[in-house]
Amino acid sequence: MHTIVINPNSTRAVTDGIRDAVRQVPGIERLDVDYLTLAEGPPGIETDAHIRAVIPPLQALVREREADAFVIACFSDPGVAQLRSQRGKAVYGIGECACRAAAAGNRRFGIISIVDPSVARHRRHLERLGLAAQLAGDRPLGLSVLDLADHTLTAEKMREVARRLVSDDGAEA
Numbered sequence: 001m002h003t004i005v006i007n008p009n010s011t012r013a014v015t016d017g018i019r020d021a022v023r024q025v026p027g028i029e030r031l032d033v034d035y036l037t038l039a040e041g042p043p044g045i046e047t048d049a050h051i052r053a054v055i056p057p058l059q060a061l062v063r064e065r066e067a068d069a070f071v072i073a074c075f076s077d078p079g080v081a082q083l084r085s086q087r088g089k090a091v092y093g094i095g096e097c098a099c100r101a102a103a104a105g106n107r108r109f110g111i112i113s114i115v116d117p118s119v120a121r122h123r124r125h126l127e128r129l130g131l132a133a134q135l136a137g138d139r140p141l142g143l144s145v146l147d148l149a150d151h152t153l154t155a156e157k158m159r160e161v162a163r164r165l166v167s168d169d170g171a172e173a
Helices: 012-022 048-064 080-087 094-106 119-130 149-168
Strands: 002-007 032-039 069-072 088-093 109-113 134-140
Touching: 002 012, 002 048, 012 032, 032 048, 048 080, 048 119, 069 080, 069 119, 080 088, 088 094, 094 109, 109 149, 119 134, 134 149
Parallel strands: 002 032, 002 069, 069 088, 109 134
Antiparallel strands: none
């Protein structure tokens, strides 16, 4: 099974991080996986305008490639709906997959966002997916996508925000 994982932002270090994380999944070495960076994308996907801007180049990239499945490796799932209708093949968005897994068993889940404007966008996306009622809370880190390269700072902020999602918002996942 050939899978193409696409990072819709133009930051190669993000693609490398995605690849390194996926390689930790047991059994993944049996799959044929390619990792692509969308050269036309912004350095990070942080706004609705960024999402709209990456959809046409994502569509072009997917049109040019053959694969059994495509994974859009951005929590906002830019272009997933359009690509599903275009390809007739499996297209997965990591945001949708994560939220469906977290909501399994009717659990209330929390989201750790990167920046504050993402919160409203995530809420709209969850409403389209039928998962908004299970959202306990969505709290931003207050970091830019590029700031995430500081792993110590990011891990510290993520732990802090996760604790608040559980203690203040009642997140179970």
